[in-house]
Each structure stands twice: as structure tokens, then as C-alpha cells.
Amino acid sequence: MTTILSAKALTYVSEAPRRFGRRKHEAFKLGPFDLTIEKAETVAIIGGNRSGKSVLARLLCGAMQPTDGEIIFHQDAPHSSTAAKQQWQKQQVRMIFQRSSESLNPALTIGGILHEPLKLNTDLSYAQREEKIAAVLSQVGLLREHYFFYPHMLSDGQQQRVAMARALILNPSVIVADEPFAALDPSVRSQTVNLILQLQRDLGLSFVFISHNLGIVRHIADRMVVMNEGQIIEAGRTDTLFRWPKHEITQRLISAHQSLIPQASDGKRLK
Amino acid sequence: MSRFNLYIDEQHPSPWQQTWREFKRSHVAMAGIIMLGFFTVVALFGPLIAPYDPLLQNTDTTLIPPSWDPSGTVRYVLGTDALGRDLFSRLIHASQVTFGTSVMLVMVAMLVGVAIGVMAGMSYGVRASIINHLLDALMVIPTLLLAIIIVAIVGTGLVNSMWAITLALIPHFVHHTRNTVRELMKKEFILATKLDGASKPHIFIYSLLPNMIEMLVVQGTIALSIAILDITALGFLNLGAQGSTIELGAMLAESLNVVYIAPWNIALPGLTIFLMVFSVNVVGDGLRAALNRRLRH
Numbered sequence: 074m075t076t077i078l079s080a081k082a083l084t085y086v087s088e089a090p091r092r093f094g095r096r097k098h099e100a101f102k103l104g105p106f107d108l109t110i111e112k113a114e115t116v117a118i119i120g121g122n123r124s125g126k127s128v129l130a131r132l133l134c135g136a137m138q139p140t141d142g143e144i145i146f147h148q149d150a151p152h153s154s155t156a157a158k159q160q161w162q163k164q165q166v167r168m169i170f171q172r173s174s175e176s177l178n179p180a181l182t183i184g185g186i187l188h189e190p191l192k193l194n195t196d197l198s199y200a201q202r203e204e205k206i207a208a209v210l211s212q213v214g215l216l217r218e219h220y221f222f223y224p225h226m227l228s229d230g231q232q233q234r235v236a237m238a239r240a241l242i243l244n245p246s247v248i249v250a251d252e253p254f255a256a257l258d259p260s261v262r263s264q265t266v267n268l269i270l271q272l273q274r275d276l277g278l279s280f281v282f283i284s285h286n287l288g289i290v291r292h293i294a295d296r297m298v299v300m301n302e303g304q305i306i307e308a309g310r311t312d313t314l315f316r317w318p319k320h321e322i323t324q325r326l327i328s329a330h331q332s333l334i335p336q337a338s339d340g341k342r343l344k
Numbered sequence: 345m346s347r348f349n350l351y352i353d354e355q356h357p358s359p360w361q362q363t364w365r366e367f368k369r370s371h372v373a374m375a376g377i378i379m380l381g382f383f384t385v386v387a388l389f390g391p392l393i394a395p396y397d398p399l400l401q402n403t404d405t406t407l408i409p410p411s412w413d414p415s416g417t418v419r420y421v422l423g424t425d426a427l428g429r430d431l432f433s434r435l436i437h438a439s440q441v442t443f444g445t446s447v448m449l450v451m452v453a454m455l456v457g458v459a460i461g462v463m464a465g466m467s468y469g470v471r472a473s474i475i476n477h478l479l480d481a482l483m484v485i486p487t488l489l490l491a492i493i494i495v496a497i498v499g500t501g502l503v504n505s506m507w508a509i510t511l512a513l514i515p516h517f518v519h520h521t522r523n524t525v526r527e528l529m530k531k532e533f534i535l536a537t538k539l540d541g542a543s544k545p546h547i548f549i550y551s552l553l554p555n556m557i558e559m560l561v562v563q564g565t566i567a568l569s570i571a572i573l574d575i576t577a578l579g580f581l582n583l584g585a586q587g588s589t590i591e592l593g594a595m596l597a598e599s600l601n602v603v604y605i606a607p608w609n610i611a612l613p614g615l616t617i618f619l620m621v622f623s624v625n626v627v628g629d630g631l632r633a634a635l636n637r638r639l640r641h
Contacts, residue, residue: 176532180551194541
């Protein structure tokens with residue numbers, strides 16, 4: 074296994090908005106902690122609300138700048154200048170947002186939405202871009218015809234696939250997803266999960282995702298990171314963590330999940 | 345072009361086609377847009393339709409009533425005024441001036457207002473809040489009052505009153521543009537575009553503008569009705585169009601002294617102003633409803 078993305082002493086402190094000289098609420102502090110992501114592995118980030126999961130995801134894909142520490146992308150950039158390197162890293166680490174309905178521009182067709190990253194990041198001609206878009210659409214299980222659709226004409230699951238196509242179109246090596254399954258119903262959710270697993274097999278992607286659904290986490294994640302109040306409290310292989318959770322909060326999360334599962338099938342394994 | 349469509353291609357209506365489809369379902373709005381189209385044709389080709397020179401005075405034919413009156417004549421369809429000028433020709437020229445200048449000044453106000461509004465919306469900090477709160481304070485004053493103050497400073501005249509109304513309308517566009525841009529900038533698709541490495545002009549053209557057009561159309565029609573009323577009001581108060589420029593408000597003011605003997609001289613320009621404002625408002629309302637309904641589907 075080779076490390077593809079690593080964070081060293083990653084810290085992020087949000088500026089608390091000041092109103093009339095007094096702070097409205099406390100500043101949020103994330104880190105400092107280290108994190109590595111291996112090539113072609115799936116990492117799940119779990120934790121309660123305001124535990125810093127989304128901030129971590131945004132830091133990883135470059136949507137927010139860390140206050141301290143750095144995120145290193147372990148692959149040689151084809152460019153030398155710092156700005157070009159940063160942009161290349163953003164191409165290689167792509168993000169899928171929580172609400173796909175809001176992450177797709179409602180005024181552009183799916184084709185227009187998919188043209189955008191290619192236009193900004195590659196030198197492909199219009200015909201080449203069209204070809205690439207058709208390929209990526211079929212890759213995520215959509216039809217060529219969806220090129221002409223507007224986002225609001227698609228169902229939630231299809232919108233999620235478009236968001237995935239948008240992330241995949243630049244041939245990234247890491248995909249960071251912020252609760253990609255939250256808005257989907259169970260059947261579409263399992264379809265999406267299978268799609269991700271298949272894409273990962275085909276393309277050798279690393280996949281970092283945030284989820285509250287521990288069933289999915291257990292199903293697809295190789296490793297798991299548990300966060301609480303801006304700190305990583307526990308990290309390790311998924312099956313290890315599920316069987317022998319060490320930290321109290323992890324124990325609580327896991328037992329809450331286990332209590333939903335009929336005891337006959339899973340109860341024995343817990344012991 | 346072949347007459348037959350051999351292959352039944354699925355049609356993919358653009359947002360505009362969908363809006364138009366929704367718009368057509370409202371008959372009142374359709375009536376409004378037909379009226380608006382009529383005024384546009386008059387504004388473009390008015391002088392070609394007018395039967396007489398609107399300034400031609402004829403002392404033999406003063407105050408002839410409209411043709412449907414027993415003492416009217418068909419040569420002057422809508423009658424004549426106190427100086428014997430054909431009212432129909434005058435109305436056509438007047439609506440050309442009123443409607444044309446209103447459309448023009450709304451366009452200028454929209455361009456300037458959107459430019460400032462986008463700058464205010466996309467930037468943060470002191471500069472943005474200065475633009476915003478300073479211009480929001482101006483919105484408290486009614487546009488007509490503001491226009492009268494500006495005309496009082498720069499002097500009367502049609503062009504001056506146009507500038508005055510343009511300046512008075514700009515804060516409205518700035519305000520609405522800024523609010524829309526602020527709201528859009530929080531959306532995740534803007535962040536996604538930023539992560540693609542988009543520059544500010546790119547974000548404006550591909551992400552903000554297509555999502556802003558609906559708001560601009562609605563605000564544009566509201567501003568147009570305000571502009572028509574203000575232009576005619578300034579003309580009526582003798583602050584706007586002067587001398588030989590025929591304008592609906594000025595026509596009303598001129599005919600005031602013959603209102604009891606020749607009421608059609610007041611009624612017809614008044615009716616024209618009413619229809620103009622009414623059609624603009626009805627179209628604006630229909631558009632707003634159509635856009636709302638389109639987003640719900």
C-alpha cells in the first residue's frame with residue numbers, strides 16, 4: 074500500500090463572528106492531528122454533529138485552507154509552479170457534496186455542468202469533451218440523453234450520479250464525499266454504494282466519505298476514523314473498531330448501531 | 345427543411361421554453377403580453393402608422409370629437425385637440441417617446457445596477473457594506489421624489505428627467521442583485537466551480553448570471569412600470585418633455601384647460617398610460633407566477 078494523501082498536524086480554527094465586541098459562540102477548533110489515506114482504500118469518517126467531519130472533508134479537498142499544518146498529496150505534479158501544483162491537487166482530490174441538488178447549477182444542463190471542469194482544467198477540444206462526458210455518464214450508469222437534462226428533471230439518485238460524474242470526469246485519485254448517501258432511499262442508496270465499489274475496483278480510487286449510517290460504513294469501509302469535538306478519538310480497521318471499540322464515544326456509537334440489528338444475527342458476534 | 349419529422353426526437357425544453365409554456369397558461373398574462381407587443385410595435389414603427397404630422401396645426405378643425413361621436417369625422421379617428429392637431433397621430437408619437445425612453449432608461453439602470461450589485465455581492469467587508477447600506481438608504485425615498493430633486497438640480501428636459509429616473513432606479517437593481525448574488529454565493533455549486541479553479545468572471549457568467557435572469561426580468565418589469573409613471577408624472581409637472589417633444593404626461597397637462605369641453609383630450613392619453621402600465625404589470629406578474637410554477641415541477 075502506498076500513501077496517497079496525508080495530513081500532518083492539521084489544525085483549523087474558525088473565526089468566531091464578533092457581534093458588538095462579544096463573541097456569539099465559541100470558535101470551533103479542529104485538530105491538530107495526523108491522517109493518512111492509502112491508495113485504493115475506503116476511509117469512513119464518523120462522529121456526531123459539530124465534530125468537525127465536514128470541515129475535515131473540506132480541508133482535504135482544498136475548499137478550506139488549514140490554519141496550521143499541511144495536506145500533502147503524494148504524487149508528482151506535472152507542473153512546477155506552486156499555483157499550478159495546488160490546482161493539480163484539487164483536480165486529483167475531488168469532492169462530492171452532501172446535497173447533490175444544491176451542488177449542481179440549476180441553470181445549466183448536465184452537459185453544461187460536466188463541460189465546466191473540463192474546460193477549466195484541460196485543453197480538450199469541444200468534440201473531445203463531448204466524448205469524455207458521454208463516457209463518464211455511462212460510467213456512472215446514466216444515459217447519453219441525460220446530457221440535455223436540467224438537474225431538477227432528475228431524481229435524487231440520478232442527481233447523485235451526476236455529482237459523481239462531475240467528480241470523476243477529471244480522473245482523480247481521491248474522492249472525498251460529504252454524506253453522499255444521506256438523501257437517498259434504501260434501494261437507491263445500495264445502488265450508489267455498489268456503483269462506488271465498482272468504480273473503486275475499476276479505477277483504483279481512494280474514497281473518503283462521511284456517513285452516519287454505520288451499516289454502510291461496515292459494509293464498504295476499510296478503515297474508520299471516529300471524530301469528536303474536532304479531534305480524532307479513534308482510528309483503525311473497520312472490523313477491529315466494530316468488535317473492540319476502545320473509546321467511550323465509539324462504544325456508544327457502535328452499540329447504538331448494534332441495538333438496531335436483530336440480536337439473532339449479530340448479537341453473538343458482538344461478544 | 346423537411347416537413348416531416350421522421351425520427352421522433354425527444355424534446356428537451358430549455359428553462360425559457362418551460363417558462364413560456366407556463367406563462368401561456370395564464371390568459372390575463374397573454375393579453376398583457378399582446379398589449380405590450382403592440383406598444384413595442386408602436387414604439388418602433390409609430391411614425392409609419394401615424395396618418396398626420398402630430399405637430400400640424402389646423403385652425404379649421406379644432407376640438408373635433410372622436411369618430412364614434414355623432415359630430416365626429418372619420419378623418420380624425422380619435423378627434424383633434426385645441427390647436428386642431430390629430431389626436432391619434434399625437435398619441436402614437438407620445439407613446440413612442442414615453443415607452444421608448446422608459447425601456448431605454450430601465451436598461452441603463454439595470455446594466456449599472458447589476459454591475460454594482462454583483463461587485464457588492466461578490467466582495468466582502470467594508471467596501472460591500474458601504475455600497476449596500478448607502479444605496480439601501482436611498483431606497484427609502486420614492487423614485488419620483490428623488491427624480492424631482494435631481495431634475496431641480498440639473499434642470500428640466502426629457503433627457504435630464506431620463507437621467508434622473510435612471511439614477512433613482514439604480515439602487516433597486518443594486519439591492520436585488522446583491523441579495524440574489526449573496527444567496528447564490530452560499531450555494532455548493534459555486535464552491536464546486538471554485539474548486540475547479542474558476543475565476544470570478546467565469547463564476548459570474550456561468551454560475552451567477554443564468555440563475556439571476558429570472559430575478560432581473562421580474563425586477564425589470566417592475567422598474568419599467570415605475571419608469572413609465574415617473575416619466576409621465578414629470579412630463580405632467582412640466583419638468584420632463586418640453587416644447588415640441590410629444591409625451592403622454594405633457595399631453596395631459598396641455599389638455600387640462602379644455603377638459604370640460606373636450607374630455608377625450610384627457611381621457612385618451614390617460615387611457616394609454618393606464619394600458620401601458622397595466623400591461624407591463626400584468627406581464628411581470630405572469631412571469632413571476634410562471635417562474636414559480638416552473639421551479640415547482
